[in-house]
Amino acid sequence: MPANRRPTADFSVSLPGLLMVLCLLLAGPAVHAEMRLAENTPTQDLYGQVDFLADPQGTSSLADVMRNDAPFHTSLTRRDLSFGYIPGVIWLRLPLLSEAKHTRTWRLELSYASLDEVRLYDVGADGIRQSRSGDTVPYAQRSVGHRNPVFDIVLQPGERRTLYLRVDSRGSMTLSGTLMSLRDFEQHSQIGYLVHAIYFGVLIALGLYNLLLFLALRERPFLSYVSFMFAFALSVLSLNGLGAQYLWSQAAPWSNRMLPVSLTLAALLSVVFARSFLDTRQWLPRWDKGLLVLCAAIAAAVLATIVLPVQRALQLMSLTGLSATLTLLLTSFVCVGYRVPGARLFALAWLMLLSGAVLLALRNFALIPSNFLTLYSMQIGSGLEMILLSFALAARFNELKRQREAALQLNEQVLAKRVTERTQALEHANLRLSELAMQDPLTGLANRTALQQYLEQALARSSRRNELLAVMLIDLDGFKPINDQHGHAFGDQVLAEVARRMRQYVRDVDLPARLGGDEFVVVCENVQSADAAQDLARRLLEGLDTPMYLEGRAVRVGASIGVALTQGHEDATDLIRLADSAMYQAKAQGRNRVCLAQP
Known part of the structure; x- marks a missing residue:
């Protein structure tokens, strides 16, 4: 006062x-x-x-x-x-x-x-x-x-x-x-000064609050908002005479020019703030280019308000402020459609300021009556706008924080999924490597190592359960002439076909394996009797004796099978040796037959 x-x-x-x-x-x-x-x-x-x-x-x-x-x-x-x-x-x-x-x-x-x-x-x-x-x-x-x-x-x-x-x-x-x-x-007068003190108190509080937020968070929209608020506060100080009374009381000739300069500068900073707040470069690239052109035009208008006659400068101020406000209001409506964080409150805030700016401009051009509402429309609209923009900044920050947290959680889930997939892939690869280490590469049957491990476990189970276990050693008859006549590649195909037939004619619980060359072994657990074991061997022999048709050629191989039986008292090496002896007895008896090893 x-x-x-x-x-x-x-x-x-x-x-x-x-x-x-x-x-x-x-x-x-x-x-x-x-x-x-x-x-x-x-x-x-x-x-x-x-x-x-x-x-x-x-x-x-x-x-x-x-x-x-x-x-x-x-x-x-x-x-x-x-x-x-x-x-x-x-x-x-x-x-x-x-x-x-x-x-x-x-x-x-x-x-x-x-x-x-x-x-x-x-x-x-x-x-x-x-x-x-x-x-x-x-x-x-x-x-x-x-x-x-x-x-x-x-x-x-x-x-x-x-x-x-x-x-x-x-x-x-x-x-x-x-x-x-x-x-x-x-x-x-006291009431008038009190109203203006409340108004500028609100602006100062909002400005300091958002400045502290900028210093704490380093988010550029907060600094843009404070800059816009400072320029706008200067224009309001000039508009209501408080600036000439308290700030530039000795610069009287420039006092009437402060209004167009500061308000046009506020229009420029409002566009800068809008681009930063709405992130138009990301959400609306084409609109962002238009806003950059508008910034350049308003910057030129700021310079013009310094050199133009005051009346022309004031008219340019009114047109510039109105144009900037309308453009930003339209931009905010488009951003609402794109669900830009904080766009709804931003649009409402600029609608308040637009209402005040329109009333002030129309009153300045004597198109509407001059009364308390039209005289102080800019202060009323800007006060509501500043409060809503502060809320909009808070809402935008919270929404971006929520989106970042959601994105972080999604990244963590994706990372966890990838780790799980990678772990499963490694387990699968390890399992595959383990299988390959226990598998004959040509026939896909168990190799010698896998046979030895499985047979030892099967002997332990047989001994524990007091069950009969049979080991069949199979040696192909007539394979060497096929290999010599048709080549090793064709011979490999014959061996692969033999392996396929072995898997077909043995039981699902039996283990077929390849010892090497044209020798194979089948381990049969829970065999009921010696006759049952021989029947299994004869069925396998009949399957192998059937002609094979490979690459348009018909070939036929036989087999000599030696069968050794045990209830788990022998070790794996002795059992295979017994089966091998029986196999040689089958060959000696004329081949393509089954011979049971004697204890």
Whole structure:
């Protein structure tokens, strides 16, 4: 709250000033409707009470506008006192009559802080009092220390005075204002400063919070958000006059240019923030290129607002801000369709800001009335937008965190699956290697090593169960001539066919094996008797004796089979030796037969 100070107004009570006033009054003073001010008169709105005169060239003097034929118009002919962007100067005239019993001080306030210069000519019987205010007037030289143009009006009991306000501004000519008692003004001013303090308190809290999040998380969208908020806060400070009051009070000539520069810069940073927040490079590559072009255009507009005339700069500011907001709103709607994290809250936030920006732009162009809602629409919309964007950042971060955790879990599951598959593959490979180590590569039957292990285990089981076990040793008859006549490759095919027939004619529980060359062994457990063992051998012999048809050739091999029986009392080597002896007996008896070994 600024100090309640009243710089001494310029009371021109010299003799030439009095003569000028008397001459103007004698020339035929116009009779205007007076605003009557009593002890308890409430706050008076200037609309409907003042008359206005447009001076497009800005050349009219006070004497010109005080003439009886000055072309003033009643404000009732307009919708309000918002004139939009117009060239030149606007004069306001307000006749006053004090009906108070004591001397009273009133305060006249124009509610738009961005007016460049406002001069007050307070004309009465005692002469002309001059004072000025506006955002291009250094704060120490203003009539009343306040963010808005404010003037003191002192009225004696029964005194008549006429106020002439000369308003010169390159921005929007928004001249809505009020006349109120000193007490009412103090209450009104305190509420206004409190509202702005709350607004900027929220912005500062959100800015510091997100800055700390950036320092902790190093996520670029948080820094982009803080930068955008800082630039936007500068524009709001310039818009409501607090910047000229507290930050750049000595840079008055630049005060009215701070608004277009800072707000256009905020538009640029908003696009940068949107690209970072929505990650358009990943989700919308084509839109991202368009946003880059928009960034370049707005950057050029920022430079233009520095060199263009203020009125043109303000118009460029309004168009740039509106264009950026509409583009980002449309981009956010597209991102919602693509389910971009945080896009829904982002779209809602920009919808709030767009509403405020549209209302402010329309009011600046005098297309809608100027009232509390339209005057502070940017602050209201931006406040809601900043809060929603902060929520959107939190929601986006949580969603990305959830997605990263889900992706990590998925990667862990994929990795676990791959480890399991690799383990199974290794087990399978080891099993295969083990099988290959125990398998004859040509016939696929068990090799000598596998036969030895299996036979020892089978002998142990036979001994434990007191069951009869048979070992058949098979030697092919007539294989050597086939091998010599048709070659070793053909002989290998004959051996493979013999192995296939052995698997076909032995029992599923029996183990066929190859000792080497054309010698084979079959281990048969749980044989009921010696006759049963011989029957098994004869069935195998009949299967082997059947002609083979290989590569268009018919060949036939026989076999001599020796059978040794045991109940597990002999070892594997002795048992095979017994079967081998019986096999040689079969050969000696004429081949292609079965012979049972004698104990």
